[in-house]
Structures are given as structure tokens and as C-alpha cells.
Amino acid sequence: xxxxxxxxxxxxxxxxxxxxxxxxxxxxxxxxxxxxxxxxxxxxxxxxxxxxxxxxxxxxxxxxxxxxxxxxxxxxxxxxxxxxxxxxxxxxxxxxxxxxxxxxxxxxxxxxxxxxxxxxxxxxxxxxxxxxxxxxxxxxxxxxxxxxxxxxxxxxxxxxxxxxxxxxxxxxxxxxxxxxxxxxxxxxxxxxxxxxxxxxxxxxxxxxxxx
Amino acid sequence: xxxxxxxxxxxxxxxxxxxxxxxxxxxxxxxxxxxxxxxxxxxxxxxxxxxxxxxxxxxxxxxxxxxxxxxxxxxxxxxxxxxxxxxxxxxxxxxxxxxxxxxxxxxxxxxxxxxxxxxxxxxxxxxxxxxxxxxxxxxxxxxxxxxxxxxxxxxxxxxxxxxxxxxxxxxxxxxxxxxxxxxxxxxxxxxxxxxxxxxxxxxxxxxxxxxxxxxxxxxxxxxxxxxxxxxxxxxxxxxxxxxxxxxxxxxxxxxxxxxxxxxxxxxxxxxxxxxxxxxxxxxxxxxxxxxxxxxx
Numbered sequence: 250x251x252x253x254x255x256x257x258x259x260x261x262x263x264x265x266x267x268x269x270x271x272x273x274x275x276x277x278x279x280x281x282x283x284x285x286x287x288x289x290x291x292x293x294x295x296x297x298x299x300x301x302x303x304x305x306x307x308x309x310x311x312x313x314x315x316x317x318x319x320x321x322x323x324x325x326x327x328x329x330x331x332x333x334x335x336x337x338x339x340x341x342x343x344x345x346x347x348x349x350x351x352x353x354x355x356x357x358x359x360x361x362x363x364x365x366x367x368x369x370x371x372x373x374x375x376x377x378x379x380x381x382x383x384x385x386x387x388x389x390x391x392x393x394x395x396x397x398x399x400x401x402x403x404x405x406x407x408x409x410x411x412x413x414x415x416x417x418x419x420x421x422x423x424x425x426x427x428x429x430x431x432x433x434x435x436x437x438x439x440x441x442x443x444x445x446x447x448x449x450x451x452x453x454x455x456x457x458x459x460x
Numbered sequence: 461x462x463x464x465x466x467x468x469x470x471x472x473x474x475x476x477x478x479x480x481x482x483x484x485x486x487x488x489x490x491x492x493x494x495x496x497x498x499x500x501x502x503x504x505x506x507x508x509x510x511x512x513x514x515x516x517x518x519x520x521x522x523x524x525x526x527x528x529x530x531x532x533x534x535x536x537x538x539x540x541x542x543x544x545x546x547x548x549x550x551x552x553x554x555x556x557x558x559x560x561x562x563x564x565x566x567x568x569x570x571x572x573x574x575x576x577x578x579x580x581x582x583x584x585x586x587x588x589x590x591x592x593x594x595x596x597x598x599x600x601x602x603x604x605x606x607x608x609x610x611x612x613x614x615x616x617x618x619x620x621x622x623x624x625x626x627x628x629x630x631x632x633x634x635x636x637x638x639x640x641x642x643x644x645x646x647x648x649x650x651x652x653x654x655x656x657x658x659x660x661x662x663x664x665x666x667x668x669x670x671x672x673x674x675x676x677x678x679x680x681x682x683x684x685x686x687x688x689x690x691x692x693x694x695x696x697x698x699x700x701x702x703x704x705x706x707x708x709x710x711x712x713x714x715x716x717x718x719x720x721x722x723x724x725x726x727x728x729x730x731x732x733x734x735x736x737x738x739x740x741x742x743x744x745x746x747x748x749x750x751x752x753x754x755x756x
Contacts, residue, residue: 319718319720320718333515339719340718340719340720341529341530341531341533341534341537341719342530342534342716342717342718342719343717343718343719344526344529344530345527345530345531345534347526348523348526348527348530351519351522351523351526352523355515355516355519356515356519357519358515358518358519358522359522359523359526360487360522360525360526361488361525361526361529361530361533368491368492368493369491370491371491371492371493371494371495372469372470372471372486372487372490372491372492372495372498373470373471373487373490373498373518373522374495374498375495375496375497375498375499376494376495376496376497376498377497386720386721386722387721399494399495400495414722414723414724415721415723418723418724418726418727419727
């Protein structure tokens with residue numbers, strides 16, 4: 250069974266193949282068709298989670314806290330279908346691009362902040378967001394999700410991509426994922442997981458809700 | 461405002477709706493342990509007409525805050541590192557110079573005089589017994605102080621470099637990474653250099669001698685201090701230096717353009733260096749006959 254795509258996300262044919270697409274201003278030279286632009290799952294962990302049919306529980310229009318927004322590739326698509334979208338990124342160089350993406354999207358709120366220190370943006374990001382999307386390539390990814398639990402509504406969703414190599418390059422990814430899931434269970438109930446191959450090697454997509 | 465007050469207020473507290481500058485500064489500097497229903501509270505407090513108006517104000521202030529903070533951090537951090545590593549080298553050089561002077565002077569007075577910065581530190585602890593000793597011990601103290609400051613700067617560089625250039629610092633070690641940034645004049649310029657240039661950074665004299673046709677091309681600059689180069693047999697050092705420089709150049713680009721840590725790069729480099737070293741041993745006899753292979 251195929252899970253429902255959020256409103257504002259669709260599958261369209263680009264150059265003969267079915268691709269995810271959202272409607273908005275192009276950001277990174279992605280192919281477009283009218284207002285629609287390709288959401289490249291190869292460049293987006295969240296896109297890969299949709300392609301691999303994880304049940305994200307998104308219907309469109311949500312308030313989203315996005316951790317690890319980088320240059321804004323994925324978060325631009327999220328802002329296309331979601332409501333207010335808070336985009337946290339800690340590295341200054343990508344934030345320069347992120348600001349450019351946000352300038353053309355009224356609902357995208359860029360924050361140059363460290364996702365490991367939620368108290369530095371607790372005065373900006375509102376309580377009870379509908380979804381936290383997490384794609385931070387730092388050690389202690391589960392810890393970041395647990396720390397940011399404070400922003401998520403009780404019926405909200407955590408949508409995280411766990412990168413095995415960020416935790417420990419020498420260990421088997423499966424073992425790293427098990428540890429990360431154990432740490433997540435401190436604050437979340439795991440609803441669904443799935444590897445992000447072929448789009449991203451050694452990544453685990455996780456859907457969870459607060460305990 | 462009390463600490464308690466700061467923690468329970470949103471970014472818009474005390475800010476006028478249209479004062480984007482003040483809003484941006486509160487977004488950058490404020491904090492709160494617990495989030496709240498800020499859009500509703502802002503409307504209730506009369507900051508914004510309605511929630512749409514609130515989000516519009518937040519968007520403008522956040523864009524400004526992020527733009528300013530990013531520009532400042534980019535400007536700031538790598539340049540601070542450049543100053544710190546240069547100051548560290550200056551201090552080390554001066555401390556060594558003065559330690560030599562101290563040793564020479566002390567040698568003329570004490571039969572047990574030692575040498576180097578360690579000896580200057582030892583001498584600095586003594587109670588001077590004559591006007592001449594007073595001067596000598598005072599000089600030793602100043603020398604020890606300079607060496608202490610160099611040590612402080614080294615710890616600062618070791619702490620800061622991984623923040624500024626995480627991949628480069630992990631691969632090269634924080635001090636060498638900071639030296640490369642310093643030699644290039646900044647992380648941005650290092651990120652734009654081809655790996656062949658990274659390979660000979662710090663060997664400019666040898667490089668220009670080579671370009672004038674007076675010397676062989678240098679195999680390595682400051683990256684010689686890296687164990688992957690120094691710990692490789694001399695015939696294979698050129699290969700090791702080229703491989704290391706290639707990965708360092710990539711690390712610098714990732715640090716500058718994305719900032720994302722990629723530990724797999726370290727692993728790839730480790731494997732390639734192992735292969736280079738193993739090849740050197742396996743074809744030990746052929747290595748000298750093939751010596752030119754190093755230059756490719």
C-alpha cells in the first residue's frame with residue numbers, strides 16, 4: 250500500500266520518469282514543469298523517506314521545525330507544502346544560501362543556531378510544532394532529537410534521518426542504528442523505520458512520536 | 461530584567477513591530493529554555509495585529525539575523541585562527557631565541573647551566589642573589605612567560621580549529637589545519653586552492669627556486685609535519701604528500717562550503733596511505749629503479 254503524499258506534494262513525470270515535486274520557486278537548478286519543481290530524493294533524506302514509502306503522517310500545512318537545514322535544499326520543498334517552517338542550521342556558509350532561499354519564502358524562518366542547544370532558539374521557535382524534521386550530520390543525533398522534543402506537540406511527529414557514519418565510521422551501520430533507536434526511546438515511541446537506499450547509503454529513516 | 465524574565469519571554473518582547481534591527485538582535489542574543497505559544501502571545505501583547513502579521517515580522521527579523529550572524533561568523537572565525545596561529549609561531553620563535561640568550565648568559569655564571577626554554581623556566585624560579593642575577597632571572601621569567609603564552613595559544617588553536625574547519629582539523633590535526641588556513645590567508649582561500657598548491661604551502665622558497673629552474677620541485681610544504689608524510693619511507697613521501705594534500709583540499713572545501721563533518725574522508729585517506737606504504741614495501745627492489753614513479 251502506498252502512503253498518502255502530503256497535500257502540495259505530487260508525483261509528476263519529468264524526462265520520462267516519475268518524480269516527487271512541489272510547487273515553488275526553483276532553488277538548486279532542479280528540473281521544473283510550470284510551477285512544479287522536482288524534489289530530488291537523491292539530494293534529500295526526507296524525499297527519500299517519502300520515496301521509500303515511510304508513513305510520515307504529514308498532510309500539508311503543518312508547522313515544522315527543521316534541524317540541519319544546510320543550504321535549504323530540502324527545507325525549501327518542506328516550506329512549499331508546510332505552514333510556518335523554522336529552519337535551524339549551524340554552519341555559516343550554508344546559512345548564506347539558506348537566507349537566499351528564505352528571502353523568497355515568507356513561511357520559511359532561517360535560524361543560525363546549534364541544534365544541540367535548543368535553549369538558544371526557544372525564544373523564537375513556538376511550542377507544539379506538528380513535525381520535527383531532523384537531518385544533522387553530527388555525533389549524537391538521537392540526543393539532538395531528544396533535546397528538541399520540547400518543541401513537539403504531543404501528537405506531533407519526529408521524522409529523522411540517522412547517518413551511521415556520523416556516529417562511528419568503523420561500526421556496522423545496523424549496530425549504530427540500534428543504539429540510536431535505543432537513545433531515541435528515552436523520549437519517543439518509534440512508529441516506523443526504513444533504510445534510505447538507494448538514495449542515501451547507510452542512513453536510517455525514523456518516524457516517531459513523543460512518549 | 462531578571463534571568464527568570466529573560467527565560468520566559470519571546471524574541472519580540474520589548475521590540476517594536478517594524479524595528480527589524482532590534483528584532484534581529486533579540487533573535488541572535490536571546491534565549492529561553494522552554495518554547496511557548498509565541499504567535500498567540502505576540503498578538504495578545506499587541507506586538508502584531510494577527511498571527512499572519514506576526515509570522516511576517518518574524519520572517520523579516522530572522523532573515524536579517526541569520527544573514528548578519530552568518531557573515532560575522534564567516535568573517536570572524538577563520539581570521540581569528542589565522543591571527544592566533546601566527547602569534548603562536550612568533551611567540552615560540554622569540555621564546556626560543558631568548559632562551560638561547562638566557563642559556564648563554566647563565567653559562568657564564570653557573571657551572572650547571574642548561575639550555576632551552578625548560579632551563580629558562582627553571583632559572584625563572586630562582587631567587588636572584590646579585591644585581592646581575594636579578595637581570596638574568598628577570599629575562600628568564602619573561603622568556604618563560606612568552607613560552608606560556610605560546611602554550612595557551614596552542615590550546616586555543618586546538619579548541620577552535622575543529623569549530624572552524626571540522627574535517628580539516630580531524631584529518632590534519634588542529635595545529636597543522638590552522639597553519640594551512642593561515643598560509644592560505646583564510647579558509648575561503650584555502651578552499652579555492654588546487655591540491656597541488658596545498659601540497660607545497662609553506663615551501664614557497666623551494667617552489668620559487670624550482671620555478672626559476674634552480675631546484676627540483678618540492679614534494680611537500682608544511683604538511684611534512686603530518687605523520688602520513690613523515691612516517692612514510694622517503695621514496696614514497698611524494699606519493700603520500702600528494703594523496704594527503706588531495707584529501708586536505710577536499711576537506712577544506714567541505715568545511716568552507718557545507719561545514720558538515722564527513723568522517724568517511726579520514727577513513728578513505730587512511731586506506732590510501734596504507735596502500736602507498738604497502739606498495740613501497742612489496743616492490744622494495746623496484747622502488748629505486750622506479751624512483752621517478754613518485755613524481756607521476
